[in-house]
Amino acid sequence: MSSEATGKSTLAVTSGLSRNAIIIRLEGELDVNALPILREHLQRIWDLPPKPFLILDLGEVSFCDSMGMNELVDIMHLCESRQTRLLLGGVQGVMARVLSITGLRHAFEVFALFDDALRMAVAHP
Template structure:
């Protein structure tokens, strides 16, 4: 956890488009305080026409609590209802451990590196 003040979000979210994928990069802590930031960002994504892929780049996520994992499951469910494949990229360290511990590793399409997930999305044009 960070040394930031309690209750203060420590997550930054950036997004972009790449051919047939929406790319969302998360940096910091994916915890109960960060969920509103991610949800607001995703709200704008959900308003767009569905793309074939949504890539969540988690390579710079330093911490993820149960609420963060719950949010990832909700994103996966939303993607499934839209016909979008969710790819989790940059999964190593903390995120790899959390996915393994929770038993969710095989529920998601997981890539250790961002470029591997992007390559899949581009190859599926």
């Protein structure tokens, strides 16, 4: 049963640091019910000194609605205001389709594999 039906989030959010990037991994459904969890986690990230890169690992996202996409756009704008490059890694399946359908595929730096996004961040000091 989806989180839309239950009203409960099925999103897990974890994060870590690399040399010049903050990495946030999302697993589950990125929908209206997940936003409070994601925003709470991101607030702790925004409180840190900016890093050159923020990588969102979307490889385990199984669903994304319009509110989830709006949140990704908001994250992109916050990154721009902090002069942080937002990289979306693991963009396949659901997320690749949603980004393509919404026309937002070219608004983001998108990588099919998370490791490719991480390599991009590591290659740029």
